[in-house]
Amino acid sequence: MAATTAPQAPGRPLPRLAGILNSEFCKLRSVRSTFWALLAAVAFNVVIAALLAIFLPRALSAHQRSTIDSTRVSLGGMHLSQVAVGLLGVLVITSEYSSGMIRASLAAVPQRRLMLAAKALVFAVTAIITGIVASFGAYLIFQALLPGSDAMATSLSDPGVLRAVTGAGLYLAVLGLLGLGLGAVIRFSAGAVAVLFGVLFVPSILITLLPQSWQDSIGPYLPMNAGETIYSVHHQAHTLQPWTGLGVFCLYAAAALVGGFLLIKRRDA
Amino acid sequence: MIEAAGLTKRYGGTLAVDGLSFTVPPGLVTGFLGPNGAGKSTTMRLILGLDAPSSGSVTVNGRLYADYRRPLFEVGALLEAKAFHGGRSARNHLQCLALSNGIGRDRVDKVLDLVGLASVARKRAGGFSLGMAQRLGIAAALLGDPPVLMLDEPVNGLDPEGVAWIRTLLKSLAAEGRTVFLSSHLMSEMSLTADRLIIIGRGRLIAQTTVKDFLAAGSGGFVRVRSPQAGALAALLSAQGTAVARQDADTLSITGVSTDAIGKLARVNGLTLAELSEHQATLEERYMELTRNSGDYQAAGGALAPARK
Numbered sequence: 001m002a003a004t005t006a007p008q009a010p011g012r013p014l015p016r017l018a019g020i021l022n023s024e025f026c027k028l029r030s031v032r033s034t035f036w037a038l039l040a041a042v043a044f045n046v047v048i049a050a051l052l053a054i055f056l057p058r059a060l061s062a063h064q065r066s067t068i069d070s071t072r073v074s075l076g077g078m079h080l081s082q083v084a085v086g087l088l089g090v091l092v093i094t095s096e097y098s099s100g101m102i103r104a105s106l107a108a109v110p111q112r113r114l115m116l117a118a119k120a121l122v123f124a125v126t127a128i129i130t131g132i133v134a135s136f137g138a139y140l141i142f143q144a145l146l147p148g149s150d151a152m153a154t155s156l157s158d159p160g161v162l163r164a165v166t167g168a169g170l171y172l173a174v175l176g177l178l179g180l181g182l183g184a185v186i187r188f189s190a191g192a193v194a195v196l197f198g199v200l201f202v203p204s205i206l207i208t209l210l211p212q213s214w215q216d217s218i219g220p221y222l223p224m225n226a227g228e229t230i231y232s233v234h235h236q237a238h239t240l241q242p243w244t245g246l247g248v249f250c251l252y253a254a255a256a257l258v259g260g261f262l263l264i265k266r267r268d269a
Numbered sequence: 270m271i272e273a274a275g276l277t278k279r280y281g282g283t284l285a286v287d288g289l290s291f292t293v294p295p296g297l298v299t300g301f302l303g304p305n306g307a308g309k310s311t312t313m314r315l316i317l318g319l320d321a322p323s324s325g326s327v328t329v330n331g332r333l334y335a336d337y338r339r340p341l342f343e344v345g346a347l348l349e350a351k352a353f354h355g356g357r358s359a360r361n362h363l364q365c366l367a368l369s370n371g372i373g374r375d376r377v378d379k380v381l382d383l384v385g386l387a388s389v390a391r392k393r394a395g396g397f398s399l400g401m402a403q404r405l406g407i408a409a410a411l412l413g414d415p416p417v418l419m420l421d422e423p424v425n426g427l428d429p430e431g432v433a434w435i436r437t438l439l440k441s442l443a444a445e446g447r448t449v450f451l452s453s454h455l456m457s458e459m460s461l462t463a464d465r466l467i468i469i470g471r472g473r474l475i476a477q478t479t480v481k482d483f484l485a486a487g488s489g490g491f492v493r494v495r496s497p498q499a500g501a502l503a504a505l506l507s508a509q510g511t512a513v514a515r516q517d518a519d520t521l522s523i524t525g526v527s528t529d530a531i532g533k534l535a536r537v538n539g540l541t542l543a544e545l546s547e548h549q550a551t552l553e554e555r556y557m558e559l560t561r562n563s564g565d566y567q568a569a570g571g572a573l574a575p576a577r578k
Contacts, residue, residue, distance in 0.1 A: 015371060016338060023369035030361035031354055100352035104409060107317050107346055108369045110335040115369075268320040 017118070020109055024122040027105075028092065037088035038126070041081045041172065042134040048077030049138035053145035062151065069234040070152035071164045074142030078168060078231065081134055085127055085172045086196050089179025092123050093260075094189040102269055112264045120180055120257060127176040131169030135231070139165045160233040160242075167230030167246060174227065174246070175200070178253040184260025199252070200224045220245070223252045270295050270448055271316060271417065275325030278311050278472075285311040287472035288325065293450045293465075295416070298443045300463030300480075301452035304560050308472040309452040310348070313421050317346055329417055341370040345410030347420040350402040355395025359386050359405050362394055367412050380408040385434075399426030407435070417448040424458055436462050456553040470560045484555055492523045494531060495544035502540055506531075519543070 028034050052073060057065065093116075096102040109115040139156075146153055156162045179196045186192040203222045207215050216238045219225055229235075229245030240248060271293035278286040286308040293299045303309050314320040316327050318335040326333070329344050337343050353362045363377045381387045384404040389397075394405060403426050410418055418439070424432045439462055443449045453459050459466070459480075466483055468475040476483060496502055499519045506513045506523060514522045523531065528545050535542050 019371045020369050023365050023367075026361065026365040026368055027354075027357075030358070030365065031356040033356065095354055099354045100349055101354050103314075103317075103319055103348055104352045104366060105369075106319060107344075107348075108341055108366045110318050110337065110340055268314070 017114075020114060020118045021122055023108070024115075024118045027096075027101075027119075028122055028126060031095070033091055033095075034088060034126075037084045037091075038130045040084035041088075041130050042137060044080035044084065045075065045077035045134040045138040046141055048080065049074045049142040050145055052076050053142040057147055057150050057152065065151040068152065069232055070142075070154055071139065071161050071233045072231060073152070074139050075135060075165070075168050075231050077134075077138055078171070082172055082175050082200075083197070085131065085176040086179040086200075087193060089123060089127070089176035090183040090192045090196060091189060092119060092180055093183040094187060094192050097187045098189055106269050112269075113261050116184060116261060116264050120177060123180055124173055124177055127173035128169060131172035132166065133169075134172065135165050135168035138168075154233075158233075163242060164231045164233050167242060170246065171227050171230055171249065174250055174253050178223070178249075178256050181253060181256025181258075181260045185256060185263055221248055223249055226252075270331070271327065271329055271419070271450060272331075273312070273316075273325070273327040276312065276315060276322055276327050277324045278308075278315055278320060279323040284472050286315065286322075289469065289472065289474055290325075291467050291474060291477050293448055293467070295448040296443060296446050297464040298439055298449045298451065298462055299465040299467060300459040301450060301467050301469075302454075302456070302459065302556060302560075303452075303469040303475075305454075306471075307469045307560075309469065310421055311472075312469070313346070313348060313419055313452070316419060317344070317348070319348075339370040339413070341366070341372065341413030341415065343413070343415055344417045344419060345413060345415040346418075347403070347406040347410045347423055349421065350399055350406055350426065353394050353402075353405065355393065357394055358391050359394050359397070359408075360390040362405065363408055363412060366409055370413060372412050376412060376414075380411045383411065384408040400428060400431055403427055404431070407438075416446070418442060418450065420449075420451040422453055423451055424453060424455060432458065456556050468556070468559060475559050484549060490524070490547070490549050492526065492528055492531060493544065493546045493548055494521045494523060494542060495519055496521075496535070496540060496542050498540045501538070502531075502535060505534060505538060522548075 056073065060068065096105055105115060106112060143153060154161050156165065178199075179192070182196050182199075183189075183192040186195060200223055204219075204224055207219055207222065210218070220238055220240045226240055226245040227249030229239050230242045230249075232239075232242070235241070239245065273289050273291050276286055276289040277284070289308070289312060301309050301312070311320065315322050316329065316334060318333065329337075334340060334344065357365070360377060360381060363380065364374065367373070367377050378387070378390075381390045384407050386401065386404050386408060389401065394402070397405065403423060407420070407423065410420065420439075423435055423439075427435060436458070439449050439451065443464070451462070463480055465477075465479050467477050493516075494502065497519060499515070499521055503513045503515065503521055506521075506526070511526050512524045516522055528547050532542065532545055
């Protein structure tokens with residue numbers, strides 16, 4: 001039984017955690033879909049901001065230009081960017097199930113919640129960086145391409161602008177984590193993607209069927225309505241305050257992730 | 270060493286593994302046999318903690334698999350051939366697994382070399398043939414240089430050269446004192462590779478024995494005799510109370526008497542023998558004998574062998 005005394009590395013908690021984080025980062029960066037999704041998230045935001053900066057000033061009246069929430073307008077690519085980040089969040093976990101990699105991953109790290117936590121953390125950091133690059137890229141290119149002294153010109157030092165632009169990046173990351181949580185619960189790519197975008201878009205549509213007073217009281221708490229407040233500078237009626245809204249949006253993501261953490265331990269892989 | 274005690278796994282109303290107790294000792298190649306649906310793969314998933322047993326337990330070197338902090342140093346497992354993301358290169362796939370257990374990059378290159386994938390290490394694994402995928406899976410199993418290796422159908426999809434390669438590899442790993450546990454549906458392969466056998470059917474243990482004892486205990490052994498005076502020889506043997514079956518005009522198959530005794534009997538009685546040979550049941554025949562009725566997916570009427578994977 002000489003070989004059975006082979007190297008079981010002594011328990012060194014920190015280096016091991018670093019190894020598991022490294023492993024998850026390796027998984028994330030070694031597939032092309034990650035690259036394309038992140039590129040799309042930035043490109044949608046930046047390209048749409050550039051187009052809006054070029055064409056919008058001609059289309060709007062002087063009054064509209066001076067009253068519009070131009071920061072929010074410059075982030076017009078968010079709806080497309082969030083699809084890219086949301087998809088990536090789902091795929092980060094569901095692709096392991098669809099390929100069978102999850103069995104190899106869990107055989108290497110039997111502490112399933114630790115593996116999922118490392119995956120979520122690595123994804124969150126990547127998504128925050130990408131989100132911030134996308135939102136600042138969009139804001140800056142919009143401002144740069146506006147005709148000189150346009151009424152829509154703002155500065156990051158104006159009230160609420162820095163919060164909105166930073167918040168847009170955070171919103172993308174939280175949305176990606178919502179996707180990751182749903183992916184961990186549902187385990188099938190198509191199903192998880194459908195549920196993610198269903199949760200984001202469908203309630204806002206269905207709520208219009210309810211009486212106005214209900215819309216006003218429930219509407220602000222719907223996932224996307226709540227989350228979007230963080231990247232508006234002008235506060236809309238019947239919406240939450242920006243950080244409260246982002247907080248509510250975080251709760252949805254947290255609920256999905258908690259579901260994933262509970263289930264990954266209990267289910268057969 | 271792998272030890273299972275009363276291992277049971279129920280999926281809904283189906284008992285996939287039913288009170289299985291066995292030991293896989295170190296230093297030997299142990300074959301895991303059973304018809305399709307007998308519970309081999311489920312048992313292996315239970316060993317790795319991928320599925321939780323409904324009752325009973327299984328330990329690897331005395332501990333539950335889930336209790337290992339760097340399990341790749343304890344158990345190397347190949348469960349299914351294509352357990353990797355097709356978009357990742359072979360090297361990146363191994364690198365991602367290695368990092369989680371603190372295994373260095375040099376070891377990744379070493380196992381790639383060992384399984385003969387060094388030249389395609391940077392290619393997307395999605396384009397690999399089944400044989401290459403098997404080699405990648407074996408490379409992953411060897412990453413931590415573990416004392417226990419567990420392989421589900423490792424020769425599946427390998428060409429004859431690959432089969433010979435893995436046979437040699439597994440034997441040398443066992444000779445180093447490691448525990449080698451492999452399932453296969455290829456009986457002939459098992460008789461060449463395995464020292465011990467664990468045979469299951471419908472989730473239950475049928476036999477746990479050495480290959481040699483397994484064959485010896487079979488009912489299929491007989492002595493074949495061809496002689497121009499077959500009739501006279503048959504009469505002599507029958508008079509002694511020996512079971513003799515006439516295969517054709519000059520050929521007999523005899524059970525319960527050694528070739529030595531038959532040769533002597535023929536000489537004493539002046540009979541000419543054209544052939545005198547001993548026949549042992551093959552592993553395959555013996556296996557079919559034992560697992561008949563225990564396959565889930567057997568052809569109706571039992572006219573065909575149990576369906577193979």
